[in-house]
Amino acid sequence: MLPDFRVRQRDYLLEISRLLTQELDLEKLMARILRVSVEMLAGQAGLIALKQPDGWRVSAAHGIAPAFLSYLTPLLAEEKVRELDVRELNRMLKELTYTASMGILNGTGLPLSAHGQVIGVIFIFRNYADLFTPNDRVLLQSFADQAAIAVFNAQLYGQVTYEKQRLDALLDSAADGILILDSNLDIERCNGAFEKLFGQTREEITGKNHHEIIKWKKEPEGRTLEESVANGWPLTPNATLYVEGDIERPLPPPLPVGITYAPLLSEEKKLRNVIVSIRDITHFRTADEIKSTFISIVSHELRTPVTLIKGYASTLRRDDAKWDKNTISDSLQVIEEEADRLSKMIDDLLDASRLQAGGLSLNQADVALPSLALRVSGRFASQSPKHTIVTEFPENFPVILGDENRLEQVLSNLVSNALKYASKGEIKISGTVRPEQVVICVSDEGPGIEAKDLPHIFDRFYRSTNAVKHTKGAGLGLYLTRAIVEAHGGRIWADPKPDSGARICFSLPR
Numbered sequence: 001m002l003p004d005f006r007v008r009q010r011d012y013l014l015e016i017s018r019l020l021t022q023e024l025d026l027e028k029l030m031a032r033i034l035r036v037s038v039e040m041l042a043g044q045a046g047l048i049a050l051k052q053p054d055g056w057r058v059s060a061a062h063g064i065a066p067a068f069l070s071y072l073t074p075l076l077a078e079e080k081v082r083e084l085d086v087r088e089l090n091r092m093l094k095e096l097t098y099t100a101s102m103g104i105l106n107g108t109g110l111p112l113s114a115h116g117q118v119i120g121v122i123f124i125f126r127n128y129a130d131l132f133t134p135n136d137r138v139l140l141q142s143f144a145d146q147a148a149i150a151v152f153n154a155q156l157y158g159q160v161t162y163e164k165q166r167l168d169a170l171l172d173s174a175a176d177g178i179l180i181l182d183s184n185l186d187i188e189r190c191n192g193a194f195e196k197l198f199g200q201t202r203e204e205i206t207g208k209n210h211h212e213i214i215k216w217k218k219e220p221e222g223r224t225l226e227e228s229v230a231n232g233w234p235l236t237p238n239a240t241l242y243v244e245g246d247i248e249r250p251l252p253p254p255l256p257v258g259i260t261y262a263p264l265l266s267e268e269k270k271l272r273n274v275i276v277s278i279r280d281i282t283h284f285r286t287a288d289e290i291k292s293t294f295i296s297i298v299s300h301e302l303r304t305p306v307t308l309i310k311g312y313a314s315t316l317r318r319d320d321a322k323w324d325k326n327t328i329s330d331s332l333q334v335i336e337e338e339a340d341r342l343s344k345m346i347d348d349l350l351d352a353s354r355l356q357a358g359g360l361s362l363n364q365a366d367v368a369l370p371s372l373a374l375r376v377s378g379r380f381a382s383q384s385p386k387h388t389i390v391t392e393f394p395e396n397f398p399v400i401l402g403d404e405n406r407l408e409q410v411l412s413n414l415v416s417n418a419l420k421y422a423s424k425g426e427i428k429i430s431g432t433v434r435p436e437q438v439v440i441c442v443s444d445e446g447p448g449i450e451a452k453d454l455p456h457i458f459d460r461f462y463r464s465t466n467a468v469k470h471t472k473g474a475g476l477g478l479y480l481t482r483a484i485v486e487a488h489g490g491r492i493w494a495d496p497k498p499d500s501g502a503r504i505c506f507s508l509p510r
Contacts, residue, residue, distance in 0.1 A: 008040065017146070034060045034147075035062050037124055038063060040143075046125060047123050048112070049120055050112075051120055055078070057076065090108070090121065106126065108124060114148045119148060119152065122144045122147055177194030177280075179213075181210055181274040181275075182272075187210065188273070199251050200250055214247055217247065220246075221245060222244060224243060225261055234263035245257070257281060259278050259279075262274070305342040309338050364403055366401065369407070374391055377415070379412075389415065390426060400510060402488050402508060418502065421444070422501065425444065434507075436509065438508055442504055443504075454496055458482040491507055
């Protein structure tokens with residue numbers, strides 16, 4: 001029959017082995033192991049210290065006076081103590097214990113080792129002079145081994161928990177939609193970005209098969225995931241797939257996306273998961289459309305004045321004809337007008353480029369807007385006898401701070417548009433004063449702006465159907481006008497008055 005203490009030792013080891021598989025709280029487990037160690041070795045106190053990157057830290061203590069523990073804790077963190085190995089630490093603790101207890105207590109400690117690496121020390125104090133026997137050390141080593149397993153498991157669990165939290169944070173903070181599929185292509189996880197893109201909650205998405213969620217509106221560019229799997233993917237030379245197209249959503253319209261599929265394989269080269277990254281490419285597609293529109297408009301608008309200038313110049317240079325003075329004058333006038341139009345278009349394109357590169361620079365000074373409006377109206381009045389251009393400003397209209405040349409460009413663009421779209425009638429430049437701003441409006445008596453065009457008239461390269469049919473231009477005038485006004489801290493808008501003329505107003509701070 002085993003002696004009583006052997007039975008208790010066995011029972012304690014079994015209990016701790018059971019706790020190792022049930023208890024994830026490292027501090028509770030360390031405290032239980034330490035209490036059992038102290039009891040089995042007939043000790044009065046004990047501690048478990050773990051090796052941390054910044055030094056030794058007491059993980060559990062039993063029977064140690066708070067005053068002694070409060071002294072010991074910062075001592076273990078000191079730089080000279082940090083580098084001590086277990087043997088040196090044990091010697092330091094023995095000397096410290098012997099001195100503090102005036103020779104009453106002695107102790108012993110053993111390392112906590114896991115996978116060949118020392119991760120801590122267990123130290124037991126007792127108050128009788130007999131040395132710790134080899135059996136005591138074997139017994140303590142048994143508990144030290146249990147403690148090392150507990151620490152290792154807890155650290156491993158903590159690392160897994162941290163990695164999971166980091167993965168969750170990565171998925172939730174990603175701007176692109178992300179799906180994680182299992183080997184059957186069923187959706188295991190879905191992030192918040194994909195919820196917003198697709199229009200359903202992750203509870204509605206998770207558990208469904210890939211083909212139930214990713215439904216292409218029409219044949220996409222690139223081979224679909226299902227087609228690739230049928231052809232041996234991912235055990236193919238190019239393991240990463242990219243597909244681009246429009247996917248259907250619960251609520252229209254379809255969503256333009258670029259989808260990247262990356263496989264996760266097991267050691268046996270079997271498919272475990274597929275990481276799916278879904279990017280909304282609406283802006284990229286819009287940028288391509290804008291680029292195409294830009295090339296189309298600019299090539300057409302630049303070609304027209306160049307063709308006219310070349311045509312009239314070639315005609316005037318013909319040796320087989322003699323031109324009268326009026327014909328020469330009219331031809332040179334056309335050349336001059338088309339050269340001016342070409343120059344203005346180039347200036348607008350340069351301004352648009354500067355705006356894209358980081359905004360327009362302003363040379364600000366005091367500006368008298370009534371005088372500026374008179375100058376603009378006088379310049380345009382001679383261009384069309386069918387129009388009357390008037391200005392209307394109250395007396396003592398305040399002087400504002402602004403870039404006079406840029407503000408003249410704003411008024412010129414608005415008056416020029418009024419001349420283009422209103423075949424005749426009055427064009428008025430008016431101003432009103434408000435407590436913190438001034439408002440300038442340019443109105444005409446033309447057909448007005450259609451409701452469908454109002455949200456877009458200040459967009460780059462936008463031209464209404466009516467404008468394309470009846471007038472020339474690259475769609476940059478109002479875009480640059482808005483940019484100049486906003487650079488001054490103001491805003492611009494069009495009044496919705498169909499069939500009663502167009503009225504575009506802008507405000508500037510006083």
